[in-house]
Amino acid sequence: MTGKNYLTDDYRLGSWFTTTDHKRIAILYFATLIFFFFIGGVAATLIRIELATPGPDVVSADTYNRLFTMHGIIMVWFFLIPSIPNTLGNFIVPLMIGARDLAFPRLNLASWYLFVLGGSVTLFAIFMGGIDTGWTLYTPFSTLYSNSYVSVAVTGIFIAGFSSILTGLNFIVTIHKLRAPGLTWYRLPLFIWSLYATSVILVLATPVLAITLVLLTAERLFGVGIFDPRIGGDPLLFQHLFWFYSHPAVYIMILPGMGVVNELIACYARKKIFGYKFVAWASLAIAAAGFLVWGHHMFVSGQSLTASLVFSFMSFIVAVPSAIKVFNWTATLHKGKIRFDAPMLYALAFIGLFTIGGLTGLFLACLAFDVYATDTYFVVAHFHYIMVGGMVTAYFGGLHYWWPKITGRMYPEYWARAAAILIFFGFNLTFFPQFVLGAEGMPRRYHVYAPEFQIWNVLSSGGASVLAIAYLLPMFYLAYSLFFGARAPANPWGATGLEWQTSSPPPRLNFDRQPVVDGDPYDYAHAPEPQHV
Amino acid sequence: MSDSQDIAEHLATSAQRDEVLELGMWTFLSTEVLLFGGLILSYFVYRHADPQAFLAAGRETRIVIGTVNTALLLTSSFCVAAALQAAEQGARRATRTLLGIAILLGLGFLGLKGVEYLGEYREHLVPGVNFARTGQDAHGIELFFIFYFIATLLHGVHVVAGIGVLAVFAAMATATTARSRYIAGLRTAALYWHFVDLVWIFLFALIYLPGRSS
Amino acid sequence: MSEIRRPERRLWRPFVDLVLCWIGLLALLGLTVTLSYQPLASFNFPVAMTIATIKAGLVAAIFMELRHRSGIIRAFAAAGFFWLAILLWLGLMDFLTRV
Amino acid sequence: MWRQWIPFWHEGVSPYGGDVDLLFRGLLVASTLVLGLLLFLILLFCIRYRAGNDVDRENHEAKSWHWEIGWTAASLVAFLGLFAWGAAIFLKIYQTPADDLSVFVVAQQWMWKVQHPGGQAEINALHMPINRPVNLVMASQDVIHSFFIPALRLKHDVVPGRYQSIEIEAMRPGHYHLFCAEYCGTDHARMLGEVVAMRPADYAAWLAQQAPSSSLAQQGSALFRQLGCSGCHEGSSSIHAPRLEGLYGKPVPLSDGSTVIADDKYLRDSILLPRSQVAAGYQPVMPSFEGRIDEAQLLQLVAYIKSLATVKP
CATH class of the missing domain: 1.10.760.10 (Cytochrome c-like domain)
Structure with missing residues (x-):
């Protein structure tokens, strides 16, 4: 290897904190996100320990409420939403489309600083004494009754929201304007399509959250109560505004995961994704239709029956493109030449877990059943199947897949497969019992519970300890590989895609000469063979 | 060749830079629409809940100041659009003068807004700080004025930011370097300023016009 | 480098379309204020919103140069308002259909 | 013993409880079939088309649109069916209350206060006769709570600032859990109660026994x-x-x-x-x-x- 790559370009620490290189910013995000994932994970661990028995044993009710709120806020806003877009997306998008950087490199760095600032403010709120409103921040509890640090935490989320908006804006412009010559829309990898769809949501939904949080803070701090029932304000208006953002936010979390899985399945089945155009448009359809369904969080809230019917109907419609994707992934495996490297194991786990999450989503879209199941553990299990089973699994898959490209080192394959399998079992053991709990009627956010629910809670807590170990494993062997892993070639998996045509790790401006594209994506009939080191 | 220094290393041509900037600003503006969108929804929800109070509250606002302010913003928007044309044709002094006028008009807008707030404070129409209305429509009026203050303050913040940006471009109007980059930047800044104007057009109709005919 | 020494003295005038747009906007402003004082019962509000939309359209088309822009920029300009319409439509649906 | 671990082993005891249970079973069967089919196919493909296996990989489906149309249409039809099924029962659950026997419920942090028309008041308990619709008029003193009786397959939020009417009816006597399902602060998990459904005679006796001096x-x-x-x-x-x-x-x-x-x-x-x-x-x-x-x-x-x-x- 001759010449410098982006990692060795400049060794000074200061060069990292002033960098505008999308690859370095991706690494900065990655480090920050691991930190938040760890904090959110500690909160989850404490929650599961407390719930191992029906009584209050480990923490007080107030502490428990702060724990699940912290878990929710940290995991949603400071891990899941930025996870794939800001780390893998930031790193891979310009490489995949043959660009030298994102359209606005300085904005990209600013976005990271905003994220760190927002995260610090939120952590400050937590260390001051926490916040006990649940991540949903429902009024009037959050505005008139909570005695915790709501305003501080909300300020942190507000700031982090602008980081999201800037990232989405950056991706949209980059994908429109910085594609390599010949790289038409239908030649784009599906990861790009899904990140484009994600960015649309980031840009159009996040501002509504921002203004909602402003209204909430104004009511709490200045008594300017736009949701205050005492002067005729309607608490349900808050819920509408909140879910206008927070439902599409679920698609911010899952779409990039789907995008990663497309890449993995194509690469390890060595085939073009079946129904490429359908999958591509399904991403955009999910992003657009995802804005039409938010009221399904409010079937029992007191919104009008008409609204509930419309939102339920829309929710079933939005499930169609997701179903299309799952069928297409399965069909892609047909007559493939399937290899079971660790990233593929994650991708297969994703399909299974996401399908369970999606199908139980249909349960909840179904009005009469939702009346029973909403705000029970059924919902908790459902969204963890989507967000953790889906998104986090895809994140790990993508991380392993692109690890050689990012670091220039190969990870230890056997350890990686073991971790993937352990995560799959640990996850199911943790969250499947929660479906049962929900079906039996155990409400969520309960610090103590009726004894008949204990058996499933014990199983879930047991699974959580397996899952915790499984999530820690990659941290160790990936760190090990940084120093002792074999040097990665430019294209270890024999994958298509421009990112594999430059060296591992890539040079500072990604490509030594401008790549030109003249064919379809996923042309695995003509791809090089995988070369394992 | 003259503008090769004006282009960041990750971009290929100045045309690409201009397109990137403009598309970026339009994306940002779509974000801004939704930022105000949450407030607009609140407005309609409460107006629907208590139409009489919203008409009564609309009558409490100062339509003279509101109308003059609208005219100021429309004119400043015109000045900025003209400044961009002037810059494109190389009329640098005209650019600077027009941007200067736009900034003054923006400051005038803020000044009048301040006068208006003061009047509302004296009339006990500031929710959370000094609100003392009783009577049939008191709660509806309070909700209206909550919307009014949050929406106009948010808009005011945008005006302040816009004035800052215009001031930078006014200062650079007669500088000798990097013309194509300057014009691309000014076009982006102009888009933002027009958008601030556009938001105000709707706020004006929502805030000042209700209830005038009764 | 050739543009630096271009003579600056000639008097620059804005294009006619900008001036017309500006005058039109002020006229519409006058019109909407006048109409708001007319007793049109429940039509006052739709009239005000329609005029506001026309004004916004003028600003977008002429000041913001949308009339000279390609489909993609227009689509981006429309996107924000389209999603705003979703927010208002589905958001208000609940409140309008409550019994 | 083990049966109590199976969800929905106990039938719902409201008039529409059976419908909700049937819907749940229908959803469960349908999704198990879909999931089973999918896992079967994935497993089959993974084994048959693993990299080392020498099988025929020629002529794989090139034209995909008829498959796409096929499963898109199938999903859509199935989903619309589920929507209609769920919506029909939903409308039954929240039918406009018949103004029969009204009982008032006030939710506040962290208790349920119940007042009967005869003046009987109780806390964290609701006595009601079986086979007779009861119109609950609910209000919240402070934050949003949610009135949830799993056995009746019923839940509804209680939002401050307005009354919420729902109709409940139990068909079998018994003691049933009443939970607060909307997070409402510190002791949310202890905002529990009990619905006591009684035979009409027992209910009358209870009313008489509890009767206060004034209605x-x-x-x-x-x-x-x-x-x-x-x-x-x-x-x-x-x-x-x-x-x-x-x-x-x-x-x-x-x-x-x-x-x-x-x-x-x-x-x-x-x-x-x-x-x-x-x-x-x-x-x-x-x-x-x-x-x-x-x-x-x-x-x-x-x-x-x-x-x-x-x-x-």
């Missing part, structure tokens, strides 16, 4: 005097205020020209926000009682005014 309307009547309402709203008053006899359920012309029906919500609003809807021909002089009375007292007053419905003014 809810009588308590309201006492409060009506104690708060000074009677000073204006009763016949001999010198102040011109609307008479309340025969008012409930009748249309009231308002000063702005519109008309409202004098229902629970109107009475509540008139007491708390007297100036929001002033009856035509009267001055807006009534003081607001907001903050001076709580939801429970409000219910007593409404019950009292309701009891005047049949009195000739």
Whole structure:
């Protein structure tokens, strides 16, 4: 290897904190996100320990409420939403489309600083004494009754929201304007399509959250109560505004995961994704239709029956493109030449877990059943199947897949497969019992519970300890590989895609000469063979 | 060749830079629409809940100041659009003068807004700080004025930011370097300023016009 | 480098379309204020919103140069308002259909 | 013993409980089939087309659109079917309450207060007769709570600032959990109660045994005097205020020209926000009682005014 790559370009620490290189910013995000994932994970661990028995044993009710709120806020806003877009997306998008950087490199760095600032403010709120409103921040509890640090935490989320908006804006412009010559829309990898769809949501939904949080803070701090029932304000208006953002936010979390899985399945089945155009448009359809369904969080809230019917109907419609994707992934495996490297194991786990999450989503879209199941553990299990089973699994898959490209080192394959399998079992053991709990009627956010629910809670807590170990494993062997892993070639998996045509790790401006594209994506009939080191 | 220094290393041509900037600003503006969108929804929800109070509250606002302010913003928007044309044709002094006028008009807008707030404070129409209305429509009026203050303050913040940006471009109007980059930047800044104007057009109709005919 | 020494003295005038747009906007402003004082019962509000939309359209088309822009920029300009319409439509649906 | 671990082993005991259970089983069967098929295919492909296996990989499906149309249409039809099924039962659950037996529920941090029309009051318990619809009128004193009885397959939020009416009915006697399902603060998990469904005879006996000296309307009547309402709203008053006899359920012309029906919500609003809807021909002089009375007292007053419905003014 001759010449410098982006990692060795400049060794000074200061060069990292002033960098505008999308690859370095991706690494900065990655480090920050691991930190938040760890904090959110500690909160989850404490929650599961407390719930191992029906009584209050480990923490007080107030502490428990702060724990699940912290878990929710940290995991949603400071891990899941930025996870794939800001780390893998930031790193891979310009490489995949043959660009030298994102359209606005300085904005990209600013976005990271905003994220760190927002995260610090939120952590400050937590260390001051926490916040006990649940991540949903429902009024009037959050505005008139909570005695915790709501305003501080909300300020942190507000700031982090602008980081999201800037990232989405950056991706949209980059994908429109910085594609390599010949790289038409239908030649784009599906990861790009899904990140484009994600960015649309980031840009159009996040501002509504921002203004909602402003209204909430104004009511709490200045008594300017736009949701205050005492002067005729309607608490349900808050819920509408909140879910206008927070439902599409679920698609911010899952779409990039789907995008990663497309890449993995194509690469390890060595085939073009079946129904490429359908999958591509399904991403955009999910992003657009995802804005039409938010009221399904409010079937029992007191919104009008008409609204509930419309939102339920829309929710079933939005499930169609997701179903299309799952069928297409399965069909892609047909007559493939399937290899079971660790990233593929994650991708297969994703399909299974996401399908369970999606199908139980249909349960909840179904009005009469939702009346029973909403705000029970059924919902908790459902969204963890989507967000953790889906998104986090895809994140790990993508991380392993692109690890050689990012670091220039190969990870230890056997350890990686073991971790993937352990995560799959640990996850199911943790969250499947929660479906049962929900079906039996155990409400969520309960610090103590009726004894008949204990058996499933014990199983879930047991699974959580397996899952915790499984999530820690990659941290160790990936760190090990940084120093002792074999040097990665430019294209270890024999994958298509421009990112594999430059060296591992890539040079500072990604490509030594401008790549030109003249064919379809996923042309695995003509791809090089995988070369394992 | 003259503008090769004006282009960041990750971009290929100045045309690409201009397109990137403009598309970026339009994306940002779509974000801004939704930022105000949450407030607009609140407005309609409460107006629907208590139409009489919203008409009564609309009558409490100062339509003279509101109308003059609208005219100021429309004119400043015109000045900025003209400044961009002037810059494109190389009329640098005209650019600077027009941007200067736009900034003054923006400051005038803020000044009048301040006068208006003061009047509302004296009339006990500031929710959370000094609100003392009783009577049939008191709660509806309070909700209206909550919307009014949050929406106009948010808009005011945008005006302040816009004035800052215009001031930078006014200062650079007669500088000798990097013309194509300057014009691309000014076009982006102009888009933002027009958008601030556009938001105000709707706020004006929502805030000042209700209830005038009764 | 050739543009630096271009003579600056000639008097620059804005294009006619900008001036017309500006005058039109002020006229519409006058019109909407006048109409708001007319007793049109429940039509006052739709009239005000329609005029506001026309004004916004003028600003977008002429000041913001949308009339000279390609489909993609227009689509981006429309996107924000389209999603705003979703927010208002589905958001208000609940409140309008409550019994 | 092991059966209690199987969800929905116990049938729902409300009239539509069986429908909800059937829906759940239907969803469960349908999704198990889909999931099973999918996992089977994935497993099959993974084994048959693993990299080392020498099988025919030629002629794989090149044209995909008929498959796409096929499964898109199939999903859509299945989903619409599920939507209609769920919606039909949903409308049954939240049908407009028949104004039969009204029981009032006040939710507050962190307890359920129940008041029966006869004046019987209970906390964290709700006694009701079986096979008879009960119209619950619910209000919240502070934050949003949610009234959740798993056995009845029923849940509804209780939002501050308004009344929420739902109809509940149990078909078998028994003690059932009542949970608060909307997070409401520190002791959310202890905001529990019990619904006691009783045979009509037992219920009557319970009512008699619990009977207080005065009914809810009588308590309201006492409060009506104690708060000074009677000073204006009763016949001999010198102040011109609307008479309340025969008012409930009748249309009231308002000063702005519109008309409202004098229902629970109107009475509540008139007491708390007297100036929001002033009856035509009267001055807006009534003081607001907001903050001076709580939801429970409000219910007593409404019950009292309701009891005047049949009195000739």
